[in-house]
Amino acid sequence: MNAFLALIGRDLRLALRQGSAVGTALGFYLVAVAIIPLGLGPDLNLLSRIAPGILWISFLLSAVLSVDALFQEDRDDGSLDALVLGPLPAELIAASKSIAHWVTTCVPLIVVTPLAGLLLNIQAEALPKLLAALLAGTVGVSFVAGAGAALTLGLRKGALLLPLLILPLFTPFLIFGVGAMATSAGAFEQSILLLFALSLFSVAAMPFAAALALRLGLE
Amino acid sequence: MSGLSEPQTVRAPAEDTMFGPALRGWLAFMVLAIGWSVSRYYVGVANLEANGNPGWDTWLWWVPEIMVVVGILGLFILVVSLEASNHSRIANLANPTPFMRMSGEILPRLALVTALLIAAGLAMSFRAPPDDLQGQAARIMFIHVPAAWLSMACYTLTAISSAGYLIWRHPLADVSAKAAVPIGATFTLLALLTGSLWGKPMWGAYWVWDARLTSVLILFFLYLGLIALRQAIDDPGRAGRAAAILSLLGAVNIPIIKFSVNWWNTLHQPASVIRAGGPTIHPALLIPLLVMAFAFTLLFVALHMKAMRAEILRRRCEAMIAIHVRGGGEAANV
Numbered sequence: 001m002n003a004f005l006a007l008i009g010r011d012l013r014l015a016l017r018q019g020s021a022v023g024t025a026l027g028f029y030l031v032a033v034a035i036i037p038l039g040l041g042p043d044l045n046l047l048s049r050i051a052p053g054i055l056w057i058s059f060l061l062s063a064v065l066s067v068d069a070l071f072q073e074d075r076d077d078g079s080l081d082a083l084v085l086g087p088l089p090a091e092l093i094a095a096s097k098s099i100a101h102w103v104t105t106c107v108p109l110i111v112v113t114p115l116a117g118l119l120l121n122i123q124a125e126a127l128p129k130l131l132a133a134l135l136a137g138t139v140g141v142s143f144v145a146g147a148g149a150a151l152t153l154g155l156r157k158g159a160l161l162l163p164l165l166i167l168p169l170f171t172p173f174l175i176f177g178v179g180a181m182a183t184s185a186g187a188f189e190q191s192i193l194l195l196f197a198l199s200l201f202s203v204a205a206m207p208f209a210a211a212l213a214l215r216l217g218l219e
Numbered sequence: 220m221s222g223l224s225e226p227q228t229v230r231a232p233a234e235d236t237m238f239g240p241a242l243r244g245w246l247a248f249m250v251l252a253i254g255w256s257v258s259r260y261y262v263g264v265a266n267l268e269a270n271g272n273p274g275w276d277t278w279l280w281w282v283p284e285i286m287v288v289v290g291i292l293g294l295f296i297l298v299v300s301l302e303a304s305n306h307s308r309i310a311n312l313a314n315p316t317p318f319m320r321m322s323g324e325i326l327p328r329l330a331l332v333t334a335l336l337i338a339a340g341l342a343m344s345f346r347a348p349p350d351d352l353q354g355q356a357a358r359i360m361f362i363h364v365p366a367a368w369l370s371m372a373c374y375t376l377t378a379i380s381s382a383g384y385l386i387w388r389h390p391l392a393d394v395s396a397k398a399a400v401p402i403g404a405t406f407t408l409l410a411l412l413t414g415s416l417w418g419k420p421m422w423g424a425y426w427v428w429d430a431r432l433t434s435v436l437i438l439f440f441l442y443l444g445l446i447a448l449r450q451a452i453d454d455p456g457r458a459g460r461a462a463a464i465l466s467l468l469g470a471v472n473i474p475i476i477k478f479s480v481n482w483w484n485t486l487h488q489p490a491s492v493i494r495a496g497g498p499t500i501h502p503a504l505l506i507p508l509l510v511m512a513f514a515f516t517l518l519f520v521a522l523h524m525k526a527m528r529a530e531i532l533r534r535r536c537e538a539m540i541a542i543h544v545r546g547g548g549e550a551a552n553v
């Protein structure tokens with residue numbers, strides 16, 4: 001348990017002191033959100049109607065594009081080999097990476113989401129629902145993305161391959177995440193519960209797939 | 220003639236004899252049979268409109284049924300003869316050499332039975348009465364529905380083979396998973412294309428974001444991901460294991476995706492063949508559909524077997540090249 005916490009702490013410290021990965025993901029998120037009105041036109045009613053969808057899609061893209069750096073740097077300097085040879089099971093290494101990804105990428109993205117929502121003229125009552133849905137769902141997103149990153153570790157064109165492999169698996173998160181904004185009675189509670197279920201399932205299952213992929217990638 | 224001056228005959232490898240004269244003749248016959256059935260069908264429709272009677276000769280009407288019976292009997296004889304021969308136990312199939320021998324024996328006969336049943340199924344599909352509401356357009360169902368069933372069956376087979384490969388590291392399981400993916404992707408694409416051709420007259424658009432269409436599209440993306448992942452890794456063993464992990468990841472997620480997409484939107488008609496309370500489809504349409512589904516399943520089995528044989532031969536070639544490169548001139552004997 002101590003080793004597990006130490007590993008998370010190490011990743012958090014690295015992210016805090018380097019800072020570049022977090023900043024890049026944030027910048028990507030804001031640019032992706034800002035570029036969509038340029039394509040759709042400045043109609044504020046339209047934008048406020050589709051704002052939750054745009055925010056979720058931009059969020060998922062930022063999460064996918066930022067996740068491979070997590071394993072990549074450790075692989076390049078050889079510390080991932082040392083970690084896998086060490087006492088900690090590969091499942092827990094993968095889980096710690098996903099948790100670190102959630103804390104260092106998803107949480108900052110959630111924090112700037114109100115600002116991004118402002119750009120899209122999101123309705124004030126929709127914003128708390130969106131933030132709750134993001135908090136509930138993105139843990140699972142980080143774990144699924146972690147498994148994908150472990151699978152494409154060190155591959156040619158890995159950066160392009162990862163979204164192709166992982167985005168189809170994000171469909172349920174996107175559907176329930178945007179579904180939470182629906183105005184019908186009970187839609188919010190239902191969607192949030194389903195998002196929690198998805199996240200719990202991903203936390204429970206994805207580290208095993210990621211560990212298999214990690215052991216394979218380091219052979 | 221002395222025979223000494225004769226050029227040495229080069230025998231075609233056994234693989235080539237599979238599509239020998241018999242099968243080529245059969246394929247030509249099948250093309251003629253389909254053409255004949257289609258023309259008979261249109262003559263029948265013209266007669267029906269002119270004098271209220273299709274005017275088909277009675278025994279010709281039953282030709283597809285006779286073909287189905289012959290095909291199923293052929294399949295039965297194939298299975299029984301395999302059971303009778305001594306090297307046919309299923310356990311033997313796990314070894315590449317008996318697999319190659321057995322599949323080499325099975326495949327030509329299976330291809331014949333498949334061709335027979337597809338010909339019969341197509342003839343029956345053209346002969347079936349047009350649907351009350353959808354008219355002639357409903358006929359595309361006879362291709363569309365079997366393709367959609369098989370798109371899911373192929374993924375199931377891929378996932379089972381992948382699990383077998385990850386657990387037992389059995390090379391043949393990997394060969395099976397690798398061979399099934401492109402076939403499954405093709406069936407999925409076929410289901411999507413025929414579905415959108417049907418959707419244009421029925422729904423007024425080639426594509427609608429209906430739950431079932433969307434989940435089949437996502438299934439197609441999962442297939443593409445599997446193909447892309449395999450291509451990105453050079454070492455076949457590692458590529459196989461990575462693809463196996465991904466296909467299991469997809470298999471776990473498919474029910475969740477399906478549920479979420481259903482929750483999102485539903486426009487596609489609900490399942491009408493396999494449901495509690497019996498099929499809601501008229502027997503005149505159901506029987507051709509079942510024949511086509513059976514024929515497509517056999518087609519998948521035959522294609523999969525052929526693709527597995529090709530993959531095994533490819534790996535043997537690569538192994539021989541590797542030996543040749545490493546061993547220099549001596550390895551020429553291998």
